[in-house]
Amino acid sequence: MPEQPNAIPYITSYYEERWGFCLTHEQFENLEEGEYEVFIDSEHFDGELNYGELLIEGESKQEIFLSTYICHPSMANNELSGPTVVTFIAKWLLEKGKPKHSYRIIFIPETIGSTTYLSLNYSEMKKNVFAGFNVTCIGDDRAYSYVPSRAGDTISDEVALHVLKWTDPNFIKYTWFDRGSDERQYCSPGIDLPIASIIRTKYGKYPEYHTSLDDLKTVVTPSGLNGGYWALRSAIEGLERNKKYLISVLGEPQMGKRGLYPTLSTKKSGEGVRLMMNFISLCNGRTSLLKIAELLGVAIWDLYELCDKLEEHNLLSINE
Amino acid sequence: MPEQPNAIPYITSYYEERWGFCLTHEQFENLEEGEYEVFIDSEHFDGELNYGELLIEGESKQEIFLSTYICHPSMANNELSGPTVVTFIAKWLLEKGKPKHSYRIIFIPETIGSTTYLSLNYSEMKKNVFAGFNVTCIGDDRAYSYVPSRAGDTISDEVALHVLKWTDPNFIKYTWFDRGSDERQYCSPGIDLPIASIIRTKYGKYPEYHTSLDDLKTVVTPSGLNGGYWALRSAIEGLERNKKYLISVLGEPQMGKRGLYPTLSTKKSGEGVRLMMNFISLCNGRTSLLKIAELLGVAIWDLYELCDKLEEHNLLSINE
Amino acid sequence: MPEQPNAIPYITSYYEERWGFCLTHEQFENLEEGEYEVFIDSEHFDGELNYGELLIEGESKQEIFLSTYICHPSMANNELSGPTVVTFIAKWLLEKGKPKHSYRIIFIPETIGSTTYLSLNYSEMKKNVFAGFNVTCIGDDRAYSYVPSRAGDTISDEVALHVLKWTDPNFIKYTWFDRGSDERQYCSPGIDLPIASIIRTKYGKYPEYHTSLDDLKTVVTPSGLNGGYWALRSAIEGLERNKKYLISVLGEPQMGKRGLYPTLSTKKSGEGVRLMMNFISLCNGRTSLLKIAELLGVAIWDLYELCDKLEEHNLLSINE
Numbered sequence: 001m002p003e004q005p006n007a008i009p010y011i012t013s014y015y016e017e018r019w020g021f022c023l024t025h026e027q028f029e030n031l032e033e034g035e036y037e038v039f040i041d042s043e044h045f046d047g048e049l050n051y052g053e054l055l056i057e058g059e060s061k062q063e064i065f066l067s068t069y070i071c072h073p074s075m076a077n078n079e080l081s082g083p084t085v086v087t088f089i090a091k092w093l094l095e096k097g098k099p100k101h102s103y104r105i106i107f108i109p110e111t112i113g114s115t116t117y118l119s120l121n122y123s124e125m126k127k128n129v130f131a132g133f134n135v136t137c138i139g140d141d142r143a144y145s146y147v148p149s150r151a152g153d154t155i156s157d158e159v160a161l162h163v164l165k166w167t168d169p170n171f172i173k174y175t176w177f178d179r180g181s182d183e184r185q186y187c188s189p190g191i192d193l194p195i196a197s198i199i200r201t202k203y204g205k206y207p208e209y210h211t212s213l214d215d216l217k218t219v220v221t222p223s224g225l226n227g228g229y230w231a232l233r234s235a236i237e238g239l240e241r242n243k244k245y246l247i248s249v250l251g252e253p254q255m256g257k258r259g260l261y262p263t264l265s266t267k268k269s270g271e272g273v274r275l276m277m278n279f280i281s282l283c284n285g286r287t288s289l290l291k292i293a294e295l296l297g298v299a300i301w302d303l304y305e306l307c308d309k310l311e312e313h314n315l316l317s318i319n320e
Numbered sequence: 321m322p323e324q325p326n327a328i329p330y331i332t333s334y335y336e337e338r339w340g341f342c343l344t345h346e347q348f349e350n351l352e353e354g355e356y357e358v359f360i361d362s363e364h365f366d367g368e369l370n371y372g373e374l375l376i377e378g379e380s381k382q383e384i385f386l387s388t389y390i391c392h393p394s395m396a397n398n399e400l401s402g403p404t405v406v407t408f409i410a411k412w413l414l415e416k417g418k419p420k421h422s423y424r425i426i427f428i429p430e431t432i433g434s435t436t437y438l439s440l441n442y443s444e445m446k447k448n449v450f451a452g453f454n455v456t457c458i459g460d461d462r463a464y465s466y467v468p469s470r471a472g473d474t475i476s477d478e479v480a481l482h483v484l485k486w487t488d489p490n491f492i493k494y495t496w497f498d499r500g501s502d503e504r505q506y507c508s509p510g511i512d513l514p515i516a517s518i519i520r521t522k523y524g525k526y527p528e529y530h531t532s533l534d535d536l537k538t539v540v541t542p543s544g545l546n547g548g549y550w551a552l553r554s555a556i557e558g559l560e561r562n563k564k565y566l567i568s569v570l571g572e573p574q575m576g577k578r579g580l581y582p583t584l585s586t587k588k589s590g591e592g593v594r595l596m597m598n599f600i601s602l603c604n605g606r607t608s609l610l611k612i613a614e615l616l617g618v619a620i621w622d623l624y625e626l627c628d629k630l631e632e633h634n635l636l637s638i639n640e
Numbered sequence: 641m642p643e644q645p646n647a648i649p650y651i652t653s654y655y656e657e658r659w660g661f662c663l664t665h666e667q668f669e670n671l672e673e674g675e676y677e678v679f680i681d682s683e684h685f686d687g688e689l690n691y692g693e694l695l696i697e698g699e700s701k702q703e704i705f706l707s708t709y710i711c712h713p714s715m716a717n718n719e720l721s722g723p724t725v726v727t728f729i730a731k732w733l734l735e736k737g738k739p740k741h742s743y744r745i746i747f748i749p750e751t752i753g754s755t756t757y758l759s760l761n762y763s764e765m766k767k768n769v770f771a772g773f774n775v776t777c778i779g780d781d782r783a784y785s786y787v788p789s790r791a792g793d794t795i796s797d798e799v800a801l802h803v804l805k806w807t808d809p810n811f812i813k814y815t816w817f818d819r820g821s822d823e824r825q826y827c828s829p830g831i832d833l834p835i836a837s838i839i840r841t842k843y844g845k846y847p848e849y850h851t852s853l854d855d856l857k858t859v860v861t862p863s864g865l866n867g868g869y870w871a872l873r874s875a876i877e878g879l880e881r882n883k884k885y886l887i888s889v890l891g892e893p894q895m896g897k898r899g900l901y902p903t904l905s906t907k908k909s910g911e912g913v914r915l916m917m918n919f920i921s922l923c924n925g926r927t928s929l930l931k932i933a934e935l936l937g938v939a940i941w942d943l944y945e946l947c948d949k950l951e952e953h954n955l956l957s958i959n960e
Contacts, residue, residue, distance in 0.1 A: 015897070115891045119891075122890070150922075176921070177918050185892060188891050189923055190886075190887070250438070250439075251438060251439075256336075257335070281496070281507070281508060282470075282509075284512070285509065296497075566829065566830075567828070567829050567830070571759075571828050576656075594817075597824075601790060601829070604832070605829065616817075
C-alpha cells in the first residue's frame, strides 16, 4: 500500500484457493530484482470450528447476549479489544453477585462462527435473548459509535443510545446499512435477535484498520479500553436496573415527615428535591426507568441512588 | 426583600413550628434600634378543613372538573383571580340551560384541599371526569399560558392548546416539569385525572408573585380577567360542542338546491363555500369537531354556525 | 377576459337556466355597436348519461381503479390528456399478459358521472378496489404534481409519492384541500375509496386552464404526455410488483457459491453487492417492496432485476 508504506495489509481469500504474501510497501520496494522460489508449508484439511462460551445464570432466564470475535487477534482494535473488554465484563458479572438477568457470552470467529453458533442455538436464543451487543473495535480513544440492530428500536438500541448520549454527546450514530460484523447474522430475517453495537471507532473508519498498524501503541490505549468497558458496562447495568416503578401512595407523598426533604435549603438541594418529585410523578408502574431518565433529561445512573432511597422508605414497588 | 423594598413577602411554614413577621424592607429598615417584645396571640388546635363544592347536572354523567383554591386570597392573581373566574363560569353554566356534560366545581385550599377532596371522591371522579382544569393566575393581561396534564395528550390538553393557539398565537407552553399547583395531586400516578391548566401569567413567573404587590391595580386587570374568563369558557364550550359528525349523504351533497350556495358570488362567499365543502369532506363520523378544526386550520368556534346550518338541513348526524 | 384577449373562456351554468356566448375579448372589442338578435336553437330534454367502462380481469379480484373524464374534450390538458393517457395504459395492460390485479377503468363526465357510477357500483368497489387514480391534466411538460386521497396514507398515496419523488424530486405535493376533481366523490365520507391523483400541472394552476388556449401546441406536448404516461404506468407497475419477500435462508446466504458475487470487483460491482446484501437483510416477509425501496433510498424499479435474479436462485419466497 503506497499510501501506508510501513503497514502490512491484512488480506484473506476464504472461498477461492489462491496464495500470496502480505508485506509492507517498503519491504516490497527493497526486494532485489530476480526470481524467487516460494515454498509454502501449508495444507487444506478438514478441521473443526472451536469457540468459547460462558453462560452466567441470573435470577431470570431472560438473557443478555455478548458476542465477540477471535479470528485475527494480531490486530488490536479490530479485534483484540473486543475479547479483552468482554473478558473484564465477564469478570465483573461473576464477581458482583447473582445478576438479575442471565448472560450468554461467546468468543467466535467472525461470520462463520456466528452462523455456526446460531445454527446450534438459535431457537433457544430466540426464546431467551432479550438484549445483546456485538463487541468489536472498543479499545481506541478517538470516538464513541453505535450501530443499530436491524429493527433499530429494541431495548439494546434504547440503552445503547442512552448510554452513549450521556457518555459522549458527539457519539457517532451509524445506520443498519453501515453494519459489517456479526450483527449481519444475528439480525438477519428469521433470526431477528435484538443485537446492537457499542463501538469506539468503527471498523473501516480509521486508517490503521486491517493493517499491522492497528496496534497497542497508537490505536488502542488504556483510556480507550477503559471508556469502551464503561460504556458497555453502563449499558448492562442500565438493563439490570431498568425496572418499572410504581409509587406506593396516591397523590404526592409527604416527604418531610419521611425525612426526605433536605433540612438545609441550598440551590443544589432544591434541584435534588425537584428531581425527586418529578421522578415520583412519573412512577406509574408502566414507564421503564430508562424512559423516565429520558423524560427527565438525566442519565439513568443519576437515578440509582434515588431509587434505592425511595425503595428503602417503601415508597416504590416494582411492576415486572 | 431589598430588591422589592415596598413588598411584603408571603411566607409559610406548614410542617414545622416557627414564628416570624412578614413586613416590607422599608418597614424593616425604619425599625428603631432596640429590643422588641413580641406577643403572638395565636394557638394550634384541631380544626376542620372546609371546601366549597358545586355539582351541575348535565345531559350526560360525564363530568368536567374545575378546581380553584382559596388559601391566601389576600393576593390577587395568585389566587383571587381563580375563584373569581370560576364563579362567573359557574354562573354562565347555571344560566345557559342544561349543559351536555355535568360539572364538578370545587373551591379548596391548595395541596391539602385537593388531597382531601381526592381521598373522599377519587373513585367516583375516575369513573366520570373526562376533562378538567385547575384554575389559577387567570386575571392579569400579560400572557396566556398552558401547563399540561401529566399524560399531556388528554382531551383537556387538546382543547386548551387549541383555544390558546386561537386566542393568542404567542401563548406560553410549559411542560409537566413546570407544574406547581393542584395538578400535582390530580395527575399523580394512580389518580391520573385529565387535568390541564389554562393560565394567564404563571405562578412564579411574575415579579409580584407571592408578595403584597400581587394586587388589583398593577397585576390583575378587568381585561386580564375577561381574557382569562373567555379562554376558559371557550375551552368548555369547545368540549360541549366537540361532536363527531357524519355527513348524511354519500358523495358531495347538492348544495345549490338546498340553498346553501351563496346567490351572489364574492371573494368572501367563495371562502365560505370552500370551508363548508372542506368541512363536509371531513365529517366521517370518526373525527371530532376539535380535530376537524385543527385539520382545517380554523378555530373551533368558527365552525359552530356552519354545524348548526347543516344540522338544520339534515345534512349532519352525530356519532356519539 | 381583458388579461387574455385571444382566449375564449369556458363557462358553464349547470343548475340555473341562463344563456350567454363565450368569445375572445378581441372579438368582443370588435363587435359593432347596435342591437343584436340572438337565436338559440337548443332545448332542454330528458336524455341519458353515458360512460365508458373497461374491466380487465387479473389473477386477483383486487382492483386498481382508473377514472378519467370526458365532458369538455375541446381543451387539451384539462381534459383530453386524461382519456389519452388512460387509453394507452389500458392498451399496455391488455397486451402485457394477465396482470396480477384486476383493473376497473372508466371514462365519465366529471362530478355527475362519478356520482352516477358510484351510485351503481360503490358496494362492489368498496369490496374490491384497493388502489386507484383519478387521471386529469397529465399532458403538459411543466411540472409533476400529486393530490392525496382524503385519508392521505393509502397505498395509492404511497406509490404515487414514491414514483413522483424518483421521477422529479421537485414534484408539487398538494393537500386534500387543493382537490377539485372526482376524488371529491371517490373519497367522500362513507365512500372512502383510496383514490389519489398523479398530475402534470394541476387544474387551475396554469394560465390557459379552462380557456381555448389549453391546446395541443403550447400546453400539451408529446414529452408531457409521455412523462405523464410513464409516471402513471410506473405507479401501476409498482403496485403489481409490491410484494412482501422473505429470504429463504437463515443468516446471510452464501452468495459466492451461487455465483451472485461479481467475479471482477469494481466500484460499481461493490455498490451492486452492497445493495443486494442490504436488500436481502430487509426481506423479512412483512415489509413491502415499496417500503424496502424507501428504506434503501432507491426507486422501486431499481429492485425489479435483483428480485427476479434472487427468485431464480430460490432465495426469495413471497408472503401474500
